[in-house]
Amino acid sequence: MPRIAIMSDIHGNFEALKEVFRDLDKRDVTETYCLGDMVGYGPQPRECVDLLRERGVECTMGNHEQGLINIHYLRRFNQPAADALRWTREAIDRETYDWLTSRHKSIVAHGCRMVHGMPPDSVNEYLWRHRHRMAEVFADFAEPICFVGHTHDLKRYVHRGGVCEERPLEVGATELEPDCRHLINVGAVGQPRDGDNRAKYLIFDTDKKVIDLHAVPYDIRKTADLIAHSGLHRGFADRLW
Template structure:
């Protein structure tokens, strides 16, 4: 059996990342992947990057990583109101100011996708979708299009992040779509640091979604004491 841990969307939340990595270590899982979005919304962007780099964890380029690495402008999202859009622009500007040149250079080298095969079973890792690191694939995504993505990359399982909402969905033809949730800025009611464990055998995958508590009050207070908008501290506390 091959066992891997996959996490995504740390968003500069070091305490949440530490909780996830400690849990993975306690389970003695040796193969670990990150699907990107290491930066923005909490104060520890450089520290998070340095943890991933120092541990040699293979990592994808999330859309936030790409924006910080290359200085791309912030484009308003249709599901954000004017208030959240303004807060988002301020938070991303903070990252652009604070992330070191060396860490920006490293972010620029990250791949958009990773794939591997175990006993003929192919797994594709993406941030948003197989087409873009900015595309949102929710649990209710149209079945026909979802299966087309599997066929296009010839994968049996696709593991995603980006939406900050975890799920495991099996399509009518037996493909496994997994969203591993978010480590640092979960949009689920519990706000837990969330990741996935995938166990691969000759019979196929077993998927486990793991939710961990962490000191979100500490993170919120750190946000309040920084130039990052209080909006993101309130979000972590469910306000």
């Protein structure tokens, strides 16, 4: 059975993405998925998209890809984030734009659902806003496992017999509890917000039902300097540290 890699929230951070793939190339992985937000905040959106496409990564749409489409979606963002998406639109060519804005809102593969925000197919909803109704969240999707991104944090939820529990998600291997359903937030490649500034991605062994979370160091200074030189909001660089 395959081992699949899952990542999210690259946000134009090419240095982080390159190091993730260097690390990933050491692993026995058959397919790679990205849960959206390939662009936004970061200084190298085109390079990130080119690499994802070159590597055959299947990607869902994130709210930042949706924000590129028109002013209606852009209004959902704060001013610095909206300005970054306007900058991104100018930095990418038409082919890249068309590819980004044509991604599906969810992917079902290997018995898993993959979505940026919240199942079944929201690119905008934050999971943490619904922690008080997690049993209802699990009722919204049929698959035994769902992977999400969007919050840039690491979390997992376990559902059994109508009861949901939050469990830690730490670097290294975690065996998923049997006879349960699982909702797993995979963190972020390009702008982690879990207290560890390394780029995160995980590998899921679909046979053994084990997730292996990897944290990869990269040249943060280089990305931060590119943000500063591009004219993007300085706060996007500061968040990397």
